[in-house]
Amino acid sequence: MVAVAGGLDDARVATLRDGSTVLLRRLDAADIDAVIALHDALSDHECYLRFFTPRPPHLKTCARELTERSGKDYALGAFESGELIGIANYVVCHEDETAEVALVVAHNDHLRGAGTALLRRLSHIARSNAIQRFVADVLVENRLMRNVLRDAGWHTMYSDGNVLHVDIELAKAA
Numbered sequence: 001m002v003a004v005a006g007g008l009d010d011a012r013v014a015t016l017r018d019g020s021t022v023l024l025r026r027l028d029a030a031d032i033d034a035v036i037a038l039h040d041a042l043s044d045h046e047c048y049l050r051f052f053t054p055r056p057p058h059l060k061t062c063a064r065e066l067t068e069r070s071g072k073d074y075a076l077g078a079f080e081s082g083e084l085i086g087i088a089n090y091v092v093c094h095e096d097e098t099a100e101v102a103l104v105v106a107h108n109d110h111l112r113g114a115g116t117a118l119l120r121r122l123s124h125i126a127r128s129n130a131i132q133r134f135v136a137d138v139l140v141e142n143r144l145m146r147n148v149l150r151d152a153g154w155h156t157m158y159s160d161g162n163v164l165h166v167d168i169e170l171a172k173a174a
Contacts, residue, residue: 014117020080022114024121027067027075027087034077034084035063038106049142050104072096074129076122078105078114085109088118090126090134097132101166103148115148123152127170136166 011025027035036059039047044054056062066075066089075089085106090099101122105115126134134154138145140162149157149166157164 012121014078014114014121016117017111017113020112022078022080022085022117024076024078024117026069027077027089028069029067031077031084032063032067035066035087036060038084038087038104039063041106042104043107046104046107049139049145050102052137052139073099074122074125076118076125078118080109086114086118088115088122090122090131092131093135097130099126099131099134101134101136103145110144113151115145116151119148119152119154123168123170131170133170134166134168138164138166140164 011023013021014024015021039059039062042050047056048054065073066087072092073090075087077084078086086104086109088101088103090101092099101119103115103119105118123134138149138157140159146157146164154166154168157166159165
């Protein structure tokens with residue numbers, strides 16, 4: 001069980017499965033080095049599962065985009081003792097009420113509930129920003145991400161070969 005406390009617009013504290021707590025807050029420009037470090041620490045296989053390629057050349061650009069605040073996009077970080085251990089973000093699609101969602105959690109922090117806490121919190125933020133649905137593509141082999149989606153209560157997926165297409169109506173999500 002992952003418990004989250006705090007106001008909708010404020011940073012929030014989430015209690016993970018192991019009883020430890022993380023601070024969930026919006027990323028900003030001061031977090032760019034931490035975002036780069038989190039991605040640099042991923043193995044080639046973890047990068048492949050996240051980006052569909054082992055070492056994408058655009059990681060620094062991605063980090064900059066995650067830390068530049070936008071009226072439409074949102075990036076949420078999970079911090080434990082000041083260290084960034086996970087990121088969930090959404091990017092508004094061409095349809096203003098739909099956003100593509102993505103998640104990454106540091107290798108040593110898998111299975112602790114940080115990803116589930118991030119996705120649940122991000123879905124509340126998205127709904128408050130008039131986002132009606134999340135979409136995502138997940139590699140079929142990405143068992144950890146499939147489990148996080150299930151733990152967050154998101155079961156609407158269909159397969160297209162090696163890729164699962166996730167389409168979640170946020171009003172119905174847990």
